[in-house]
Amino acid sequence: xxxVTQLGSHVSVSEGALVLLRCNYSSSVPPYLFWYVxxxxxxxxxxxxYTTGATLVKGINGxxxxxxxxxxxxxxxKPSAHMSDAAEYFCAVxxxxxxxxxxxxxxxxxxxKVEL
Amino acid sequence: xxxxxxxxxxxxxTRGQQVTLSCSPISGHRSVxxxxxxxxxxxxxxxxYFSETQRNKGNFPGRFSGRQFSNxxxxxxxxxxxxxxxxxxxxxxxxxxxxxxxxFFGQGTRLTVV
Numbered sequence: 001x002x003x004v005t006q007l008g009s010h011v012s013v014s015e016g017a018l019v020l021l022r023c024n025y026s027s028s029v030p031p032y033l034f035w036y037v038x039x040x041x042x043x044x045x046x047x048x049x050y051t052t053g054a055t056l057v058k059g060i061n062g063x064x065x066x067x068x069x070x071x072x073x074x075x076x077x078k079p080s081a082h083m084s085d086a087a088e089y090f091c092a093v094x095x096x097x098x099x100x101x102x103x104x105x106x107x108x109x110x111x112x113k114v115e116l
Numbered sequence: 117x118x119x120x121x122x123x124x125x126x127x128x129x130t131r132g133q134q135v136t137l138s139c140s141p142i143s144g145h146r147s148v149x150x151x152x153x154x155x156x157x158x159x160x161x162x163x164x165y166f167s168e169t170q171r172n173k174g175n176f177p178g179r180f181s182g183r184q185f186s187n188x189x190x191x192x193x194x195x196x197x198x199x200x201x202x203x204x205x206x207x208x209x210x211x212x213x214x215x216x217x218x219x220f221f222g223q224g225t226r227l228t229v230v
Contacts, residue, residue: 036221043120043206043221090159101172101213102149106159 002027004074004091006107014115019063019078021110023091026072033074034092034104035065044090050074061085086114118143120209120222128228134195137225141188141209147171148190149219150182153204162205165190166213194227202229 007022025031032051036044048059055067065076076089091107121140129135141148150162161174165184182192194201204226208219 041223041226043122043223044208045221046218049218101164101166102147102208102210102217102219103161103164103172103174104149104151104159104208104219105161108158 002031002093003105004033004093004107006089006091006110008110009108010111010113012113012115013081015083016080019076019081019085019112021076021089021091021112023065023074023076023107024072025074025091025093027093032094033065033067034094035059035063035074035076036090036092036106038088038090038109040087047076047089081112081114083114083116086112088112120207120220122205122207122222122225124225125223126226126228128230129197130230131197131199133197134193135197135227136191136193137205137207137227139190139192139207139209139222141190141207142220145209145211145220146188147210147213147217148184148188149208149210150190150192151206151208152176153206153224154202159206162192164213171213197229199229201227203227 004025034049035047048057050057050067058064063078089110092104123138147166149164153159164172168184179195184190204224206224207222210217210219
C-alpha cells in the first residue's frame, strides 16, 4: 500500500529562517503527492501538489516542494519563515494503490512553530 | 465561489446516541469524501461518494455510514456513539473522482461524545 512518512512531529524555526518539512513516500508506482496546511480549528488547505511533469512544484504562500524519485522524497521548503506560517502541515499521497478515486492517505503531520 | 460547507461546526452527544453530519460541496463538484481526525490516529479516510454511489470505503465499523443526494450534498451518520468517536470530521469536495483531482476541505465538524 502507498503511504507517506513525515519525519519530525514538531519543527521550530526562527522568523526569516529556512523552513524544511520532510516527507518520504513508499510506492512501487509513481504517486500523486500533496502538501496541506491546517490552522487551529480549521480544515485543510492545499499548499501544492505533484502529479506528473516538473519535479519542482511551487505552491501558495511561497512554499515549494521537490519530487525526488531516487530518494522517494517530497520535502516542503520555504526560504524565509513568517509568523503566519505557524500551523500543522500534512503530506498526503493518492494513487491506485491507496484505493483509487479521491482517497488521500495522510502522514502524521508536522507542527511548525515560528519564533521571533 | 462558495467553499465546502459543513454543518454543524460543533456537536456534543451522549454515548449510545446517533449523529448525522452534513456536507455541501462546492457547486459543480460531484465527489465528496469524509475523513476522521483524532490526535491518536491522525487523519483517516472514511468513505467517498461520487454521483450518489459509494466509491471507496475506509477501515471503519459499520456504525459509520454515509450517503449522497442528487444535488451532491452528503451526510454521514454514526450510530451507537462511543467515546472514541470524538473527533474532527472533515469533508472534502472534488470535481470528479480521479487520482489527479484536487480536493477542497471544509472547516469540519467537531464531535464530542460524553
